[in-house]
Amino acid sequence: MIKAVRGTRDLLPPETALWNFVEAAARDIFRAYNFQEIRTPIFEETQLFARSVGEETDIVSKEMYTWEDGTEPADYALYEEWLIRRYPGIGTLERMGPDFSKRKVFGPTLRVHPKGKTSPTVVRFSHRATFQDVHNLTEARERGTGHPSGKPQLLLVTLSATLSESVRAFAKKEGVEIEELTLKDFAPPQSLTLRPENTAGVVRAYIEHKLWERGLNKLFYIGPQFRRERPQKGRYRQFYQIGAEVIGPPSAGSESPARDAELLEMLATFLERLGITDWDLQLNSVGCPNDRAAYNEALRKALEPVVAKMCVDCQRRAVTNPLRVFDCKVPEDQPIIETLPRISQYLDEPCRKHFAQVKDILTFVGVEFQENDRLVRGLDYYTRTAFEFTHGALGAQNAILGGGRYDGLSEALGGPQAPGIGFAIGEDRLVMSLKETADAVQHKPDVYIAPLGDGMNREAARLARELRRRDLIVELGDESFRLKKSFETADKLGAKFTLIVGENEVKSGNFALKNLGTGEQVSVPRSELAQKIQSSR
Ligand code: HAM
Secondary structure, three states, rough: OOOOOOOOOOOOOOHHHHHHHHHHHHHHHHHHHOOOEEEOOOOHHHHHOOOOOOOOHHHHHHHHOEEEEOOOHHHHHHHHHHHHHOOOOEEEEEEOOOHHOOOOEEEEEEEEEEEEOOOOOOEEEEOOHHHHEEEEEEEEHHOOOOOOOOOEEEEEEOOOHHHHHHHHHHHHHHEEEEEEHHHOOOOOOOOEOOOOOOHHHHHHHHHOOOHHHOOOEEEEEEEEEEEEEEEEEEEEEEEEEEEEEEEOOHHHHOHHHHHHHHHHHHHHHHHHHOOOEEEEEEEEEEEOHHHHHHHHHHHHHOOOOOHHHHHHHHHHHHHHHHHHHHHHHHHHHHHHHOOOOHHHHHHHHHHHHHHHHHHHHHHOOOOOEEEEOOOOOOOOOEEEEEEEEHHHHHOOEEEEEEEOOOOOOHHHOOOOOOOEEEEEHHHHHHHHHHHHHEEEEEEEEOOOEEEEOOHHHHHHHHHHHHHHHOOOOOOEOOOOOOOHHHHHHHHHHHHOOOEEEEHHHHHOOOEEEEEOOOEEEEEEHHHHHHHHHHHHO
């Protein structure tokens, strides 16, 4: 039996009603705060996440679903075309099997049945030439055709300028010619990644479509994200986020602390509207690049004497990106991490002021929060305000949502200055914390129509059509069912009424309508059916 892949799952009814309820509530809130929907692709260039979320983060370094795209056999045509252009009258070309497709960065290999003496016999295209390429070529020569002149010639075409001297020397020794091309001569294989989060995609779209022309953008999204994490309750490899981003040029007010406060107030309102009241808002400021430099330096210094006692990941982080030490989950490292300097001591004056204003507005509008200067978040793009909402009932994975400011992200991706702030709610976790309300959001049929006897299916279908047009939820039985079975089915479905459609009813125009809750059965004229059912909603 084929099962859903580990870390993924099917969302089934009746639980899907809860998902729809949450999404509908989110859309209502977004409308009230004037947010509009954005839908970005589910996969993007790997570089996008490496440059935004950060190479050294757990997400990018361990958890992404990444593959090389564009090395399908169809791409052979592209390479053959180039070869024929380069060696007119080269002879017949033979595609050398699927072996190339197993290797991520290699292009196709072609065997040549040459005409001219100058033609190569085997050609291998490689994104970046390696020893393995040269080796594979010589192996192909041993397996493959000899040149009519008896002199084997092989050609390695590299698609990038980086070719090490040692590979070049090895090729020479093996009798392999090398031809160097630039990437633009070909469509090289592209590294793609299933999005682990959606902020990077939104900022990419902001830059690509010059969304600054619209002033301040208030965008929301609902959709799946992918991280190869160890699955457990509340943690999946395909999970869903409901998120929003406020981004625009500084002239549109995108940098203002009022945006941060508005977003946080919106979240508090949203959770309360869903009936979630026991949440905690953890709030911090992680400063700006200036503060970060000084803070990183302080962290490095503080880590120096103790880092040898920490886990290997921390030892690496201490050198490459000390802030990421705070992502460490190893219990033995926690007492050391506890002693490290705090970012709050390193904020410059503008960052301090910004943070103070956010807190002031929140207090004024009555949104409770807890300052937590340990909260650095697991993504590199954050500046200034960073936050998480936690919910006690969720267990170990208690962060129901997280977010923050990312004032330098657009520039880091080659765009204009575009300060922004956003959040993403873990929809799986949100739904989990609402399990008690599951029953209340189920839509049960208003009426179950029971056709009774031959030829009644068509009558029932017509009646169902009339009632559904009046916005009623209608379930249809079948004329082959006995009345007892119809009542049982209606009961199981939780229908409020059963409507009997038999020959007598059709002839008289009066239908037997039974209230399954009270047991009361009345005869109702066809024209009054919808109203009668609606009135008991
Ligand atoms: P994040 O903290 O990585 O932030 O994820 C946000 C939320 O997604 C988490 O608080 C959690 O509820 C949920 N989540 C994350 N990973 C999983 C998982 N494996 N299974 C189930 N739920 C999960 C971001 O993604 C940022 N893009 C948020 C943001 C938007 N910052 C600025 N704008």
